[in-house]
Amino acid sequence: MNIKKLLAIVLLIAMVLSLAACGTNETPPAVNSDPTVEPAAEPTPEPVNEEPTIFPWDNFEGRDPNSKPDTAPNGASMWWDNWANLRASAEDGVIKIQYRPKEFNTDDYVDENDYYARAGDWMGNWGEAIDMWSLEGIQYCKYLTIRIKGEVGGEENKLIMDWHPEDSRFYAARFSDLVLKDGSNPVITTEWQDLVIDLEKSGFPGMTNALHIRAFAECTIYLDELYFSDPVGPIDATSAETILAGFNVPESGKPADLPIKDFVAEAAVIFPWDNFEGRDPNSKPDTAPNGASMWWDNWANLRASAEDGVIKIQYRPKEFNTDDYVDENDYYARAGDWMGNWGEAIDMWSLEGIQYCKYLTIRIKGEVGGEENKLIMDWHPEDSRFYAARFSDLVLKDGSNPVITTEWQDLVIDLEKSGFPGMTNALHIRAFAECTIYLDELYFSDPVGPIDATSAETILAGFNVPESGKPADLPIKDFVAGS
Structure with a gap:
């Protein structure tokens, strides 16, 4: 075989092998020379300011x-x-x-x-x-x-x-x-x-x-x-x-x-005491006009009448005499007994929403005027203590002292400044000299704090005033001389 034939055979074999290789179904894996890249993370949004304008x-x-x-x-x-x-x-x-x-x-x-x-x-x-x-x-x-x-x-x-x-x-x-x-x-x-x-x-x-x-x-x-x-x-x-x-x-x-x-x-938030509607001085009602029980009323050493919701009180204090009193000292020591006395005890604590109050208003007039110089105001809360003062020494809402005239007026008494507790269940207006007054209405007003009316102890816990004594502890003899 000559050289030309040999080269032709080799070329033919190469061509056959090449065609065989082109007919295969397998694809060689692609080669990636770049490093693996992770997908970028989404940025976290800034919090929105929800503060109101x-x-x-x-x-x-x-x-x-x-x-x-x-x-x-x-x-x-x-x-x-x-x-x-x-x-x-x-x-x-x-x-x-x-x-x-x-x-x-x-x-x-x-x-x-x-x-x-x-x-x-x-x-x-x-x-x-x-x-x-x-x-x-x-x-x-x-x-x-x-x-x-x-x-x-x-x-x-x-x-x-x-x-x-x-x-x-x-x-x-x-x-x-x-x-x-x-x-x-x-x-x-x-x-x-x-x-x-x-x-x-x-x-x-x-x-x-x-x-x-x-x-x-x-x-x-x-x-x-x-x-x-x-x-x-x-x-x-x-x-x-x-x-x-x-x-x-x-x-x-x-x-x-x-x-x-x-x-x-x-x-005006008020807690009524009495308005004397239908009142008979000779017969105590069981219930006061405010709906609370009336424990007692007192009409001593006086003459009284009532008409159209007004009471007329003609005070006639008992004079000193040696049959009833050892001497003048004994007489004045027992002033609470001989003074003319109108008074009532009412279960104020049973009133709904009861509160300590700043003021007591008294609608009052006198027969001749000037009766404030002949009267004593005293009261006590749920105990036996008394808080007493001459009527003319009470302090009104405007800082002045009461002056009773022959015209009706509403005397608004500042309880704290007058030395009294801010609510009471026993009230007296006494007279140490003869005089006549008319009363129309009494009520407490301007609440300053709630009352825990569970018991006498809880009621008294809210009071923060000094004890000023019973009426006889006042210088009644001096008051009489000055009246």
Whole structure:
């Protein structure tokens, strides 16, 4: 075989082998020279800030009621603050407001109609005017939150809320008639709470620059913080006109346009003692007009009559005589026996919601006037102790002493200042000299704290006054000489 044939055979074999290799079904594995790369992790989203947008009004930090700051805590100018007919103090960012509304008197007011028409003048008034429109991003808001508590609770029935935006219009309402976020009305308690007031439902604009909390009856509240929240739309604060253009609420009038006289009557929480309706001095009723049991009534050394719910008491104290008394010292030592004495014992503790009270009101007049110099007031709570004082030495609500005249008047006795407990179940008005008085009504008012009437011990636990003695422990001989 020549060389050419040999090369041809080799070439043919190579071609056959090559064709065989091309016909195989297996695919060699692909070779990847790059390293394995893990998929990238999704980035963790930043937490969304859900804090509500608020516009602070005041938090009273560093506040001195006697000195108006130029700038409110929110950074806006404080135009004025008002502390009228009240006592105020501040501590740790809390203000204590003791409202003392001015009472009706004929020196300042023509009559009661004039008095109530000028209610904005005599009510206790805390208020501020702050340039709220200068706050950055200012908006109309849905809510006003007030952090508040009361001295005894129930103060919402004695307060007026009023405010006005950049003009002279007022938007006023009784505090108890405001509407809260949950649709209820405010109830102030002795515990701190955040009252979230729905401004639109309460009939007010959604932002203001002058805010007042007034009181038409004595009460004490504490304020910690006030702020607007839940913006509902931007305010164009270019001018008063542009600001007012965003308000869409009716004008509800100034505070005096509200039925303040009715509010005053409704706010008076009283615990009646007696009104003498249907009374017969010769026959003790089993039940007093207040619904409580009458344990006893006393008509000693006097003549008495009753007509149309008024009792007439003609005191006739027993004079000194040697048949009944060893000497004058014995006579005066037993003054409780010989003085004219009207008195009653009533189960006051059984009255629903009974509380210690600040005042006792007595509707009284005299036959000739000046009878206060001939009378002794004494009483005792659920025990045998007496608390006695000459009637003319009692202290009234306005700080004066009683003067009985021939005209009917309501003497509002400040119990604590007169040295007596704030509630009693035995009451006497005695006379150490002849005189005649008329009584129409007696009642306790202005609760200052609840009474635990479980027992005599729990009742007495609430009293914190000194024992001033029985009537005979007073200098009756001196009183007689001075009468």
